[in-house]
Amino acid sequence: MASKCLEFHVKRCEAELVVPTKPTPNELKYLSDIDDQDFLRFQVHFIWYYRNSPSPLMEGKDPVKVIREALGKALVFYYPLAGRLVEGYNRKLIVDCNGKGVLFIEADADISLHQLGDRIQPPCPFIDQVLYDVLGSDGIIDCPLLLIQVTRLTCGGFILALRINHTTCDAFGVFQFMNTLAEIAKGAQQPSIPPVWERELLFARNPPRVTCIHYEYQQQQPLSIGQPNLDKTSSDIQCSFFFGPKQIRAIQKHLSSHLVSYSRYELLTAFSWRCQTLALELDPEDVVRVSIMVSARGKKYHGLHFPQGYYGNMFSFPAAVSKAGVLCEKPLAYAVDFMAIQGRPPYNAVRGNLIVSDTKNVHLDNVNFGWGLPLYGGLAKTFNGGSIHAKYRKNGEDGILVLMSLPFLAMKRFQEEVAKVIGEDKPIIKILSTL
Numbered sequence: 513m514a515s516k517c518l519e520f521h522v523k524r525c526e527a528e529l530v531v532p533t534k535p536t537p538n539e540l541k542y543l544s545d546i547d548d549q550d551f552l553r554f555q556v557h558f559i560w561y562y563r564n565s566p567s568p569l570m571e572g573k574d575p576v577k578v579i580r581e582a583l584g585k586a587l588v589f590y591y592p593l594a595g596r597l598v599e600g601y602n603r604k605l606i607v608d609c610n611g612k613g614v615l616f617i618e619a620d621a622d623i624s625l626h627q628l629g630d631r632i633q634p635p636c637p638f639i640d641q642v643l644y645d646v647l648g649s650d651g652i653i654d655c656p657l658l659l660i661q662v663t664r665l666t667c668g669g670f671i672l673a674l675r676i677n678h679t680t681c682d683a684f685g686v687f688q689f690m691n692t693l694a695e696i697a698k699g700a701q702q703p704s705i706p707p708v709w710e711r712e713l714l715f716a717r718n719p720p721r722v723t724c725i726h727y728e729y730q731q732q733q734p735l736s737i738g739q740p741n742l743d744k745t746s747s748d749i750q751c752s753f754f755f756g757p758k759q760i761r762a763i764q765k766h767l768s769s770h771l772v773s774y775s776r777y778e779l780l781t782a783f784s785w786r787c788q789t790l791a792l793e794l795d796p797e798d799v800v801r802v803s804i805m806v807s808a809r810g811k812k813y814h815g816l817h818f819p820q821g822y823y824g825n826m827f828s829f830p831a832a833v834s835k836a837g838v839l840c841e842k843p844l845a846y847a848v849d850f851m852a853i854q855g856r857p858p859y860n861a862v863r864g865n866l867i868v869s870d871t872k873n874v875h876l877d878n879v880n881f882g883w884g885l886p887l888y889g890g891l892a893k894t895f896n897g898g899s900i901h902a903k904y905r906k907n908g909e910d911g912i913l914v915l916m917s918l919p920f921l922a923m924k925r926f927q928e929e930v931a932k933v934i935g936e937d938k939p940i941i942k943i944l945s946t947l
Contacts, residue, residue, distance in 0.1 A: 520623035520627075520641070522619050523621075524618070525619065527616065527617045528616055529614070529656070530615075531594060532587040532591055532613075533584040533585050533588060536587075536591035537591065538609060541607040541609055543605040543711055543824070546714050546824070547680070552679050552825060553652045553677075554652075554895065555676065557636075557643065557674070558690075559672070559674070559888070560671070560673075560879060560888070560889040561625060561632050562886050562887070563883065563887065564883070565883055566882060567698075567884075570883060575662060575883060576664060579660075579662050583616060586693045589707055590689055592609050592680070592709065593657050594609070594612065594613050595610050596608050596612055596654050596655065596657070597655070598653065607657075607680070615649055615659040615660070616659075616661075618662060619642070619663040620663065621642070621665055622666060625665055625667050625669045633752055634891060635892065635893035636893060639893065642661060642671050659674070659676075681824065682824070684826075685824060687879070688707065691703075691704075691705075691875075694881045697881045698882050703821075706821050709822075713822075714826075749923055750916065751923055751926075751927075755912045757909070760779070762934045763780075763783055763934070777870050777901060780914055784916065785800075786840070786929075789836050789864065791918065791922045791923070792864055792922050798836045800836050800866075801865050802865070803867045804868050804870075805869040805870070807827045866899055867897055871900060871902050871903075872902060872912065874890075876890040877889040890902045893915065898917060899916050900913075900914070900915040901913070902915070
């Protein structure tokens with residue numbers, strides 16, 4: 513069941529370009545060989561909701577003006593984000609650090625945080641209102657890399673929504689930039705963690721040397737999409753599912769006693785993978801897989817050491833693969849076991865594949881501009897074929913929010929499969945959002 517529609521109006525000022533407040537290097541900077549892969553050439557949306565609880569430093573100040581001023585100062589340190597992407601030889605992405613700036617929108621909405629209620633639970637059904645899609649700004653080449661809208665609310669709180677070109681940053685890179693923005697808004701002269709480019713750390717060797725088989729880049733056999741139940745002609749919708757301690761315990765009851773070593777992330781990923789496969793009603797012989805984004809931050813790989821301030825994309829996606837029929841027929845324990853022991857099958861955005869990103873430990877909810885911590889801070893929605901895990905507090909209870917993207921009929925079946933295990937009669941879909 514979707515949340516009831518809530519109408520409100522947003523009055524926006526014309527979008528402006530914010531440039532660094534001081535001169536910055538005019539140079540070309542190459543993205544890494546991870547950054548510029550085709551599957552990362554899209555825009556990612558984030559959102560933060562703040563109460564009217566200013567610190568003594570911010571008492572009587574306008575959050576829009578504070579953040580707008582801090583943005584120009586932050587771009588002095590993150591000056592590549594004020595540039596534009598160009599393509600070099602063989603479509604290699606390069607940042608032209610020309611200081612053209614990022615887009616900023618000042619806005620006011622005739623609604624309060626209290627009226628929004630649980631609609632702040634992502635996926636955000638009103639993202640187009642709090643993050644206006646400036647005409648011609650959402651491309652990859654020669655477009656602003658960053659768009660920010662700050663919307664004042666009638667209660668004195670505000671919403672900050674952000675759209676960023678994924679090739680330039682991963683979720684942690686976004687947090688690092690936003691934390692710098694917040695520090696400068698509160699008076700800091702420079703970031704506590706200076707940004708580091710050094711994308712050459714993730715350049716392929718010359719000539720490239722492949723030391724192991726990377727199945728994730730091999731082509732995949734197409735699924736049997738001729739079945740009407742796959743709902744292949746409909747647009748995907750996005751929904752989120754809350755899993756608190758009660759729901760986690762209900763899922764655990766479906767596992768055999770020998771499974772003693774697994775995280776909540778592994779449990780919910782395996783559970784979502786199996787429910788999605790059941791919901792899509794694929795041919796039993798179709799091969800499905802779950803790909804898990806694994807960050808390299810804080811780790812050393814073959815002598816590589818990434819500096820603390822590195823804000824580029826730093827992940828790989830090991831995966832598990834199974835025939836759809838086997839995954840559906842076996843108990844949940846099979847999915848958990850199988851996911852843990854399999855290798856690295858193909859990465860493909862094919863219907864039936866599940867790509868999971870865990871943002872619970874990215875600290876996106878720790879961005880404080882001087883008005884306290886946000887009610888929610890993180891991704892505003894997931895992406896086609898993707899699932900996002902995020903921290904979320906609901907009715908005073910901490911839990912995990914799982915965002916899914918599926919065709920409408922498949923989403924209904926996904927909900928039913930989840931309800932069977934959780935044992936809840938009420939629909940657990942809180943938000944529906946058409947992509």
